[in-house]
Amino acid sequence: MNSLYTYLFLAALLFSLGIFGVFQRRSLIGMLIAIELMLTGASINFMAFNRFLAPDPIVGQIYTLFIMGIAAAEAAIALSIIVAVFRRLRSINIERAQELRG
């Protein structure tokens, strides 16, 4: 049970749930949460490879840390964008943000 495949499938499941969330949620914050899920799935993947396959078990951890940093940055930017969008549209519904519609 505690094998590479378990982790990989778990990561894939989290990633897919994240994708589903990104597609389905209307609120921008909900989408942000789903994106965090996807990033988490990716970092689980890295940790699993690091644990089972990599020659040097430090690299995966560094990557995970990197992803966390990216996630933090992404969250900061995304939240500020959300705040800006809310100010502009009085809503954080993604379906209202259609100004570039053709």
Add this chain to the structure above:
Amino acid sequence: MNSVQSLIQPQVLAQIGFAGVVALTLTGALIAVFPRNILYNVLGLIVCLTGVAGIFVYLGSPFIAMMELLIYVGAICISIIFAIMLSRPLHLSLPKRRLPKVGLSLGVGTAVFIMLSAIISRTEWQPAAIRSSDWSVTTLGTYLLTRYDLVFETISLVLLVAIIGAIIISGYARRSTS
């Protein structure tokens, strides 16, 4: 394997603990995605990320697990909650779901999952021939400041830029609307 055994004595307990952590992660993920109330989602995300931190422990990196809890749960989720508080009163009507959209998303999500599982199961995962067994935080720190210092610096820079960008975007938006 050795380190895990050294942490938790009985094999079964480890298995149960692992199953529990996985269940925690999945439950948290489901809660993070499905309910329409945004606050539940954030709480689900917190649960999920806590579970992931547990998984990291099982994967032999208590340090990363700690970081996960600190950064994700402690920083990101809290900032999301702040954003929620800034954006939308909760008593207003929740956005309605449209079935076709949910169905489509479900279909595409499933397709992505099938693709990923197919890739996972089709690939023959080969462990590296020579594997080091040095997992210590000391080595991690040394590596971060020597061999991977570029990564370290880049993260710092990205974070800096992100913070400045966030300030500018929200500030600019305020100026442009007022």
Add this chain to the structure above:
Amino acid sequence: MTSSWFQDPTLLAAMLGALLPFVSFVLIMVFTRPYPKLSATISVAAVSVSLICALSLLGRHWHLEQPIQYTARWMVSGKLYVPFGFMLDQLSLLMLTIVAGISFLVQVYSLGYMAGDPGFARYYAFQSLFAWAMMTMSIAPTMLQFYIFWELVGLASYFLIGFYYEKFSASEAGKKAFVMTRLGDIAFFLGLLLVLLNFGNLNILDMNSVDVTARMSPAMITLSAILIFGGVAGKSAQFPLLTWLPDAMEGPTPVSALLHSATMVAAGVYMFARIFPFFSKSPTAMTLFLAIGTITMLLASTMAMVTRDIKQVWAFSTISQLGFMVMGLAAGSYFAGIFHLTTHAGFKALLFLCSGVFIHEYETNDFFEIGQHGGRGLKVPIVCITLAAAALSGLPPLSGFFSKEAIMGGLAELPNPIWLWAGLLGAFLTAYYSFRLIFAILFPKKIEEVHHGEHGGHGHGEDHHHAGLYWVMAWPLIILAAVTLVLGFFQAPLENFLVGHHGGAEGHGGGHHAWLLYVAVGLALSGVGLAWLEFGRKGASQVGFVERLEPVKTLFAERWYIDHFYRLFLDYVIYGIFSNLFTRNDRQVIDGGIDGLCRATVGGGRVLSFLQSGMLQYNLMVMFAVLALVALYFFF
């Protein structure tokens, strides 16, 4: 090369003569336009040097054996070698002298005629431009260079016809002349291209050599000759492109004298003579040219019989004389054509310059009015114009007599007598209309005595005022009259000069047709007599026999409806059919096509923009679905 310029006086003279007017044109246009006197001085000085150069060249090479050619490479394209330079042979030397001489006289005359005109400097600039183009054209060694300067001459003519550009009719006339000659020039150019393609060379000497027949089929020679003759027809106002010349009289009278009688329109005939051996290789084409010359001559003579405008009469007579030259050349008598060109240049310039004096004095173009205002009071012009008209009519012993006789002799050589009779008829008509004008001025029906006296006094006052100007205008007249008087006697030397020692043949022909001499002179005299009966004698009706027949008169006065035909052709065929067609093509096919393209693009954009719903999630969904499918496709 640079040193040989100065060592070779021939080349130096040719270059000086040909280029100085251009220098003067540039100087006047760029620097001295605000100073009319200075501009005129520059121009006259340049043209005098040209005249001196031309005369010295003529004297130096009087016994020329071989044509002298100076060429420099202009451009090389594949096997085509295009030189640029000068070719001096008898014909070009003669033409150079004529052009330089008439240009000089006309420019001197214009000092008086154009005095006080606001466009005085501009006038001299164009005169210089014309002199440069015409002289360089005369000594061109290749047909390409010839063509280029031919067009430049046309351009100068356009400028000078439309000199009074504020006048609508003048600018219209300039346009008409330009467009109509352009029609002929297109044919000319096509003909040159044909020669170039088939013969590979446009050198005039080569085209005239026997070599052409070896390299081009007779049909091709005929075709290209006819096409090149299109240029002659345009420039020399031959049928069917003859109607531009009368309108070209809108320009100042000295311009008419220089360009539209003596030199420029003679360029067509000159070109005919220039490649005469080439043309004569195609008998079919020659017959056609003969017919065209004859038709032109008769048409123009009839038109001249009814007009009341003094310049128009000379314009029509120019056309008819040009037709006469073409007839002479086409009949095969090379020398006769050129001789007539030479004499005609002299007496026709004289006619125009004299008319210019009358017009300048009485400010009317109607010669009946000139007569009534006392035109015969101006002694020098009236004597000169009578002399010139007599020369035009072919009365002995004036120059026109000799050259006309030469052409008649050539015509008489032809097997078909119809050409000769046509020529004789033309001579009769010429004498009639010339003296109709002369008698109308000399013996007006009623001289308005009071008016005349008053006007005479006024004129006298003007004479005092403009005495200098009058004599500036009179001197060229006297010189030209002298030339007209004596030129005829130089027939033999000229013939020797031009065609070597074949001069005997012409005299021989003349001897054969001794009766012709008497017939021609008799017809000319009877023409004069008819004119006397109707216009000259006391109590004459001053109404020509043609004018009694109303329909004929209308026909002649309307110039045989050629212009109407062109107008109708333009209106119905060009504007009605082609323009309409092209407009429609432009509007509907081209514009429509582009509009359709635009509309298709815009519409396509509209249709495709439905895909850009602004729904981020759907876009993402499609992206991931495609990604998943592609990955699945590659893995399974």
